[in-house]
Amino acid sequence: MAGLTTSEWWGLLPEGIRGEVDGYVLQDRRLQAARIVWETCRGRGLGLHEAEGVVHERYLHHGDRIARTPLSPLDLESLAARASGCPGPVVAIEAIWDGDTVHDWFVILLAVSTGPAGRYELATIHRETAVRHLGDVRAEEARRPEATAAEAAGRALAEHLAVPFHFASPDAPDDGAPRRRS
Incomplete structure (x- = not known):
């Protein structure tokens, strides 16, 4: 057959x-x-x-x-609103790689908080989310649009909140890259 x-x-x-x-x-x-x-x-x-x-x-x-899974918003206002919902003060913004068999590699944008200490997911950035955020032309120019979009949104949010931004592996997917120390 x-x-x-x-x-x-x-x-x-x-x-x-x-x-x-x-x-x-x-x-x-x-x-x-x-x-x-x-x-x-x-x-x-x-x-x-x-x-x-x-x-x-x-x-x-x-x-x-098809009931598509909604794309995470990456605009500064939405990300800042999500970060303000953390149970403690936000001390950093972090981007980390993850992946699965459905979406391939994607980046998760996190707020690092203290009191209680933890990491809180702000956005999941799949390729489709990155293309929407960056635009077709800019996404085509990026080697990894997911990382480019995460870095742009994460840096803007970190600057807005006056906290550091950490992305250990912006150039290549690596779910084992060093994490930010709290």
Whole structure:
């Protein structure tokens, strides 16, 4: 059965499975949808890459009906409002890399607070968020638009709050980069 098109693989799925996959797609849960397609058809020769292709076609089919996860705001006013909600004084703004199989690499912008000590998430910056914030042209020029957007927004917020900004690895994804010491 190798060599089938995504439409042919879709047609091989039972109606109940197709409904389940479309349910996950409409909830913007790409990984769960691909897992169902792959688990159902892998015995027939469907690879994970092909399962992702089937799900991609369902995303194209449903288009604007998909309940997309909202993008984090990166404007100074929104970030400052979020930082003001921290339970203690903000002593720094930090950007760190993270990643998963759905979004690839992304940057999390954090407020570092004391009393109680902790890190509080202000924004998650995926590529799509970065492109929206930077604009298409500037995002295309950036090697890692996620890092460029995080650095710009984080520095602006840190300056606004008169606290230091820390981003240990702005040039390359590294979820093990040194963190700011509190």
